[in-house]
Amino acid sequence: MAHADDKATGIGDVLQNVVAWPIRILFKLIDYPVTAIQNVIGIRRMPWLFLLPNLAFFGMFVIIPLFMNFAYSLTGGTELFISERPYTGGEQYGFLFDCDNYADPISCREDRFWKGIFNTAVFIFFQVSFMVLFSLITALVLNREIRGRGFWRAVFFFPVLLSPVVVALIWKWILLRDGILNAFLISIGLDRILFFVSPEWAMFWAVFVSIWAHMGFYTLILLAGLQAIQPDLYEAAEMDGTSKERVFFRITLPLLWPNMLVVIVLALIKGVQVFDEVYVLTGGGPGTATQFIVQYIYNTAFTNQVQNFGLASAASMVLGVVLFVLTLTQLAATRRRDND
Amino acid sequence: MTEIHLKNVRKSYGDVEVIHGIDLQVHSGEFCVFVGPSGCGKSTLLRIIAGLEDITSGDIEIDGTVVNHKGAADRGLAMVFQSYALYPHMTVYKNMAFGLENSKMPKAEIDDRVRKAAELLQITDYLNRRPKALSGGQRQRVAIGRAIVRDPKAFLFDEPLSNLDAELRVTMRKELSALHANIGGTMIYVTHDQVEAMTLADKIVVLQKGVVEQVGPPLELYNKPCNAFVAGFIGSPRMNMFQGIAVRDENGLALNVGGALVAIPDVPALQDGDKVTLGVRPEHIAVHADHSGELSASVSVTEQLGGETYLYCDAPGLPQITVHQGGQLPFQRGQALSLSFDRARMHIFDADGKAVANGLST
Structure with missing residues (x-):
């Protein structure tokens, strides 16, 4: 028996050496230049060296485009290269914000921008409110001891894994003039509804599909929050004769609030950025009924006959400021949750 | 109330x-x-x-x-x-x-x-x-x-x-x-x-x-x-438990514990050859530096707490024996000693673990 063990150890040693040998060589090879660099820049600056690859990507795809975008927003004309574009200062911003009455998009010079903002605001109001509400209800139900809990959790999370385009296409096929839903309505003796022709129905489905696609993610955050609440607290409340409503409003909700805040702010950020799902589902129509701010930027820069990069960049900067404020709020909310 | x-x-x-x-x-x-x-x-x-x-x-x-x-x-x-x-x-x-x-x-x-x-x-x-x-x-x-x-x-x-x-x-x-x-x-x-x-x-x-x-x-x-x-x-440290066979002779009842005969309270219900467990609390064991005790043992671990001493002793064929004494005992690890049990405070349990005697009361 001891002999067999020895043999096994021997093979293990050989394998280990075979695997370890090239790794050891590799580390030796890396060691020389890294030691040399450390001697030159000092050990305190070494973390920057390791962060450099990521910083380079971040700079190339985020920071540089951000500054380029700002530079473009200060120019006019239709030329692609910034060197060929005339400097116009804040003219694009002035054009965007030139309104007689901000509550009435038609009174603005760039009414499509304000229509996009108005549509986005309506979308966010309904989408975020119902998303948070449904996510909370779903999380509360999934947190209970129900039969097939794992299955139901998966069911609610699966749409999150789908590509937004796939989600939109699935629902488009369901909602089309000859789609499954209309076939069903007709089969029960109702009239066909042209969902993408009515502005209200189009907005409804834009909100509905968005909630369906993203709810699982927010449910998961809330579920994690619910599971972090000590079961003893509920038992203590039970001993105290606390009613179910009071338990929910005085114990569950306050303890879940930090997670709720994160969910609300994240949903707001995602809501402001909404584009792909709705673009594939409704194309922004009928008319501009579901054209949101990101689609306005996309159309202005790339699909309109006159490609107005300057105006699109200015609108992007406005959107960027909104997202920056929301992100700061989200960071503050996360910090508060971690402190609690 | x-x-x-x-x-x-x-x-x-x-x-x-x-x-x-x-x-x-x-x-x-x-x-x-x-x-x-x-x-x-x-x-x-x-x-x-x-x-x-x-x-x-x-x-x-x-x-x-x-x-x-x-x-x-x-x-x-x-x-x-x-x-x-x-x-x-x-x-x-x-x-x-x-x-x-x-x-x-x-x-x-x-x-x-x-x-x-x-x-x-x-x-x-x-x-x-x-x-x-x-x-x-x-x-x-x-x-x-x-x-x-x-x-x-x-x-x-x-x-x-x-x-x-x-x-x-x-x-x-x-x-x-x-x-x-x-x-x-x-x-x-x-x-x-x-x-x-x-x-x-x-x-x-x-x-x-x-x-x-x-x-x-x-x-x-x-x-x-x-x-x-x-x-x-109940009791800390735990009671010492010794399993053995009851031996009844003209001197009364004893227990063969790991080859040594330990006199135990006479329990009429116990017969010669019965399987018995003897329980002795650590504080009911006396320590002798010579061989005057019933059981020879050697010190395995000594814990001196100042006001009291715990000795953990090894005896052939027996589980480790814990002894608790007041004051400071001068025993060293490995030192030979002998132990004797306070008969008036022994606990006897039958083969099912049920107490048949607690001290001299049965």
Whole structure:
């Protein structure tokens, strides 16, 4: 028996050496230049060296485009290269914000921008409110001891894994003039509804599909929050004769609030950025009924006959400021949750 | 003042029965401690009394009223949880007032009760703090305060000191004892720590595998354990147990322990050749530097605590023997000695572990 063990150890040693040998060589090879660099820049600056690859990507795809975008927003004309574009200062911003009455998009010079903002605001109001509400209800139900809990959790999370385009296409096929839903309505003796022709129905489905696609993610955050609440607290409340409503409003909700805040702010950020799902589902129509701010930027820069990069960049900067404020709020909310 | 009476209480999870027909009476004003190893069912039994767990069969009576189907809130009991279960988003004051607010008690009375309890527990200065700003001991006091303000029929404690460090545990133990003397309510206390059980209890209930092994005052359990399990569980360090064969001759009854004959109290029921377990507490063993004792042994480990000494001795064919003596004994590791057992305080258990003699009483 001891002999067999020895043999096994021997093979293990050989394998280990075979695997370890090239790794050891590799580390030796890396060691020389890294030691040399450390001697030159000092050990305190070494973390920057390791962060450099990521910083380079971040700079190339985020920071540089951000500054380029700002530079473009200060120019006019239709030329692609910034060197060929005339400097116009804040003219694009002035054009965007030139309104007689901000509550009435038609009174603005760039009414499509304000229509996009108005549509986005309506979308966010309904989408975020119902998303948070449904996510909370779903999380509360999934947190209970129900039969097939794992299955139901998966069911609610699966749409999150789908590509937004796939989600939109699935629902488009369901909602089309000859789609499954209309076939069903007709089969029960109702009239066909042209969902993408009515502005209200189009907005409804834009909100509905968005909630369906993203709810699982927010449910998961809330579920994690619910599971972090000590079961003893509920038992203590039970001993105290606390009613179910009071338990929910005085114990569950306050303890879940930090997670709720994160969910609300994240949903707001995602809501402001909404584009792909709705673009594939409704194309922004009928008319501009579901054209949101990101689609306005996309159309202005790339699909309109006159490609107005300057105006699109200015609108992007406005959107960027909104997202920056929301992100700061989200960071503050996360910090508060971690402190609690 | 409240009496709690359990009658043939059983609890099953699916097909597995975890509480096997327990009968128990906790008298009014009594401090009753449930003690036993992990998984013995003591916490389950407490939760059953609290109303947090349903029973499968049997009856639970509080002051003569069957409460099997009453919810936790309707039984009028208060519970202090192992984790304290304080609401982290509420101040100490709110934590203590929360249960009273549920019953729609006037604010002035709530305030009065909270402040009186806070004074009793010396937490008045912390009333506006949140639990996370308190130490473990202070949190424990708040949890007790939350129970006190409700003026419950009985207090239930589920291992309330197990999250505290050793020093604080001793302090809190004394405070709990004083609290019981002060407010005088019926208290049921769950612990796996037999020192807590011995020091706090008026009555100890020793549980094992969902069965009550013995019920009685601490010293009765210590002096007259009804079986080998209770004898081993109560007392620290544990009682020494030696398995052997009874030898009856003209000199009386003796036990062949690892080849040595140890004289034991004469138990008429024991016959020559019976399998017997001898139990001797560490403090009932005398140590001899020469060979005048009954059993030769050598010192394996010495623990000198200043005021007392523990010796762990090895003897051929026997499990390690623990000896507890007052003062400072000059024995070194490896030193040969002999041991003799106090016959008047021996415990004899039959082959089933049932006590047939505790000391000279049989």
